[in-house]
Structures are given as structure tokens and as C-alpha cells.
Amino acid sequence: MLNIRGFARDGIATTSLAIGVLFGTAGLPHILMRFLTVRDERAARLSVFYATCLIGLFFIMLLPIGFGSISLLRDAxxxxxxxxxxxxxxxxxxxxxxxxxxxxALMGFVTAVAFATILAVVCGLLIAGASAATNDLIAGLRGRPLDERSKLITVRFTAAILGVIAVVLAIAFEGQNVAYLIAMATSIAASANFPLLILAIYWPRLSTAGALAGGAFGLLSSVTLTVMGPTVWTKVLGLGLAPFPYDSPAILTVPAAFLVCFVVSILKRPVMDLASVDLVN
Known part of the structure; x- marks a missing residue:
């Protein structure tokens, strides 16, 4: 009997994979950019609507492509x-x-679409990473915004560094299934970005400290457990039996990131100045 389970080996692995893919898509940097590169709220809603429709169409296409491949390729x-x-x-x-x-003809069309999609995603991630490093990380450490010339130099330098890192990782993961790489990226995004996005929209008591702590915890925990998973630890690094049994750690790291955001926001909430409050007897 043909085994089609891949790295979703059991119920827990499948659930963790589903959590990462479902929630991680909303937390991907080139998706979040749609909230920040539009003219107004109406344009933001339209942008997110179109992106959601296209992403939904992509996931729906996985069913006929996946089962069609199993049916037609195994005898070709x-x-x-x-x-x-x-x-x-x-x-x-x-x-x-x-x-x-x-x-x-169809093979050439699909190949061209795949190449264009890869190029678009890579460009979007480079822009998002370089922009975040310039406008958030470096400017935050300096305590003031960069001037235009310094910003341009920083963006170019950061994009070059991110490109080198991407090439090195691509060489290391050359033999891996691209489905695993997508699951790995969405799992990290679901752990680091998605809790912050949801809490910032629906929970007004989320504090800056809570957001930073939850995002940092989600990022570090998801990356650490992903590296300790079977694919990276055993197949890529060749270190033997993996300490963590699942490739996607989202089932643990996403709830943990939500919890850290909640606890830190509650503990670090601003103390009300009673002297400025009008007490009514």
C-alpha cells in the first residue's frame, strides 16, 4: 500500500502541521506587509481579501494535484x-x-508560474526583512530614526546578508521536500507573529513588553524545536536520533507564545497613578 503520510506520521504530527500551516500563513512577513503598504483601510481590506482568496485557492489546489500525482505518476x-x-x-x-x-505546453506554463512565484516570495521576504531590520531593529537600538542615506545603505546591507543566509540554507536543505520547508516556515511564523497579530486586534490589554516577550519566545522555541526535529537534526545535520519527535512544533509553541504574551502583559501592565484619579465619595 502506498504511504502518503510524509512527515505527518500520526495524529499529533498532523494536528501540529495543520496548526502551523493554518495560522502561520497569516503571520508570514510578505502577508503582513499588506497591512503596511496600502493607502487607507479600504485598500488594506481589499488587499487582504485578494490575498486570502489566492491563498485559499492555493490550498484547495493541493488536493487535486496531490491525489492526481499519486494516481497518475506511480504508473508513469x-x-x-x-x-x-x-x-x-x-x-x-x-x-x-x-x-x-x-x-x-502545460509543463512549460507550470514551470514559469513556479519560477515567478518563487521569485516573488523571495523578493517579498527580502523587502520585509530589510525593512524590519532598518525601521524597527536598528532604529530602535539607536533610539531615533535613520536619515534617508543611512536607511538606504542599511537596507542594501541587510538584504545582502539575508540573501547570503538564504543561499546557505538552500544548499543545506537542497534534498528536502519543499512541502516540509513551507511547513517549517509557517510553523515559525505561527509561533512568532500570529499570537501578536491576534492579541493586538482583539485584546486591548496587550502591552509592548508582552508582545516582545511572546514574539521572542515563539520565535526561539519554534526554531529550537524545529532544529531538534527529525528532518533537520537527523537528515540535514546527521546527528542521529532527534530529541524532538515532530518536524512541526506549532502544537506546543503557538499556545505557549499566547500564554507568554498574556502573562507578561498582565504582570507588566502600567500602574495607575492614584493621584491623578478623581475619587468620588
């Missing part, structure tokens, strides 16, 4: 290696499926 010998694996690796499944269904 010219797309399979002698050992039964897919030629070019599992990341080439959609390309092979496109050729089977629509010939060279």
Missing part, C-alpha cells in the same frame, strides 16, 4: 527512476504531472 514509468522514486525528486512531482495532463 518514464517519470520514475529504476527504484520507483520520482525523477528529479519529490519537488518535481507537479512538473511531471503537468506534462502528463497537458503535455509540454
Amino acid at each position: 514509468s518514464r517519470h520514475l527512476a529504476p527504484d520507483g522514486s520520482v525523477l528529479g525528486g519529490t519537488n518535481m512531482v507537479a512538473i511531471h504531472l503537468a506534462e502528463i495532463v497537458g503535455g509540454s
Whole structure:
């Protein structure tokens, strides 16, 4: 019987993967940018609406593409290696499926769309990372905004550093399924960004200290547990049996990040100045 479970090996792993993909999409930097690069609230709502529709369409397409690949590729010998694996690796499944269904024309179209999508996502992440480092991290450490010339230099330098890091990580994860890389990114985003986004919208008592503590805890815990998971610890680093049994830690790190935001916000809330309050007898 064909095993299609991948790295979702049991109920807990599947639930953790679903939490990361579901909530992490809203926390991805190039999605959050849609709130900050628009003219007004109406444009923001339209931007988020279109993004949500496109993201939903993408996830719906996973069903026919996934099961179509299982049905058509397993008997297509010219797309399979002698050992039964897919030629070019599992990341080439959609390309092979496109050729089977629509010939060279559809395969070329899907390849072009995949390349354009990858380029757009990489550009969006570089812009988001460079902007955050310039306007938030460096300006926050300095205590004042950067001038235009310093901002431009910082953006270019940060983008170059992020590009080098991305290339190094791409080489290290070259043989991994792109589905795992997406799950890894969404799991980290769900842990670090999603709790802050939801609490900032729906819980007025969220404090700056709570947001910083929760975001930092979610980021560090999700990255640490991801590295300690089977794919990175065993397959990429080759360190033997993984200390953490699941590739996606979202089932633990997302609730923990919410809890840290809540507890720190309650403990660090501003103390009311009784002298400025009008007491009525």
C-alpha cells in the first residue's frame, strides 16, 4: 500500500502541521506587509481579501494535484527512476504531472508560474526583512530614526546578508521536500507573529513588553524545536536520533507564545497613578 503520510506520521504530527500551516500563513512577513503598504483601510481590506482568496485557492489546489500525482505518476514509468522514486525528486512531482495532463505546453506554463512565484516570495521576504531590520531593529537600538542615506545603505546591507543566509540554507536543505520547508516556515511564523497579530486586534490589554516577550519566545522555541526535529537534526545535520519527535512544533509553541504574551502583559501592565484619579465619595 502506498504511504502518503510524509512527515505527518500520526495524529499529533498532523494536528501540529495543520496548526502551523493554518495560522502561520497569516503571520508570514510578505502577508503582513499588506497591512503596511496600502493607502487607507479600504485598500488594506481589499488587499487582504485578494490575498486570502489566492491563498485559499492555493490550498484547495493541493488536493487535486496531490491525489492526481499519486494516481497518475506511480504508473508513469518514464517519470520514475529504476527504484520507483520520482525523477528529479519529490519537488518535481507537479512538473511531471503537468506534462502528463497537458503535455509540454502545460509543463512549460507550470514551470514559469513556479519560477515567478518563487521569485516573488523571495523578493517579498527580502523587502520585509530589510525593512524590519532598518525601521524597527536598528532604529530602535539607536533610539531615533535613520536619515534617508543611512536607511538606504542599511537596507542594501541587510538584504545582502539575508540573501547570503538564504543561499546557505538552500544548499543545506537542497534534498528536502519543499512541502516540509513551507511547513517549517509557517510553523515559525505561527509561533512568532500570529499570537501578536491576534492579541493586538482583539485584546486591548496587550502591552509592548508582552508582545516582545511572546514574539521572542515563539520565535526561539519554534526554531529550537524545529532544529531538534527529525528532518533537520537527523537528515540535514546527521546527528542521529532527534530529541524532538515532530518536524512541526506549532502544537506546543503557538499556545505557549499566547500564554507568554498574556502573562507578561498582565504582570507588566502600567500602574495607575492614584493621584491623578478623581475619587468620588
